[in-house]
Amino acid sequence: MVTLDWRVESRAGVSLVELTVENPTDCARRVRVGNRLDGAVWPPRREGVPEAGWDDGGFEGVLAPGERRALGYASPAQPVEPPVELVWTERAGESERTDDAGWSADEVAPDAVPSDDATPEDVVRSLGDPRPPADAVPRPTPDAAPRPTARADSASPIPDPVESWLSAVAERADDGGSCATDSPLSPEDESALGAVARRIETLREETTSGGGRTEPRARRSP
Template identity: 45%
Template sequence: MRVATETHRRNGVTLVAVRVEHDGEQRQRVRLANECAGPVWPPRENGLPAPGWDDGGWEGVLDPGDRTPLGYATPGEPRDPPVSVAWTERAAAGPPDASAAVAEFGDPRPPRDAVPEPDTALPDAVRDWLGDVSSRASEDGETPEDREAVSALAARASVLRERVDE
């Protein structure tokens, strides 16, 4: 197993580029450990750490001849070397591990257009109340209580409209 690395420190963050090359003849599971003074900030896919990554490094399976590029960030100062091979073991042939399968699912939220629009029709009780306020306003002139109630209703409707637009 050969590992080549390069680091760049900028604005308090160390960027670590790694290329791991499997030069053996058997399929291998490998664990690469971060040696920098700080936790791993792994690459993310759909808001989740990419498969194989945790706060200490990367673990994955390599076939003979595989050359895999990896990269991550860390707030820690770089060290030489920034990455080490923590261990390797022979990997069985078979399906990918569960974390890779779960990562393929992606974002669990339904698409925005799959969520029905809220019903914007006024409830009968609100429609009746507004009709009563309108009648009083045209007959006797609006009252201070009516003005306050209608103003409160408008403010509440505005808040609800903003929630729907989110």
């Protein structure tokens, strides 16, 4: 019958579990090893992707006749004994070879190119994560926030939201230049611009005529 040996140690609040599974029988067996710790399973990873066979609850894979496998994982939990259990074992199907039924091909030859029944995860594991490193990505910081204000102070008296809306309209007008329509502006932008222009005009008239109202009052007061 399949046997399971384990060892668990705790470091900085994380339990490290080492185990060996052995299949002494003369036929391939599929095994499921379950986590008994009170925490998430942190599986071994390659290129950021969990090794084949690992899931939230533990590990599942096929052991060849007479095979002995070393496995390990970590968990942010207090160690308990035993940390793992053999949930079940069953005779592996005829079609299940040990290298395509849980054990990834690259576990046998880590740098080998993935086989044609590879999964996307296999491809990342063997060819490498193509994403740029997190440190390379510029991220908005609180320090960067005052910049628009500084620019507004030095150059433009137009408030930021108005400025950005106007730039967006200008950009849309540029893009729309190749369209079949006569005007580079969409009807919505046209009417919005018109409305803003009228509003500004009214506001200026009101303030100038308002100024006219205050002046006479000032003159009347003495």
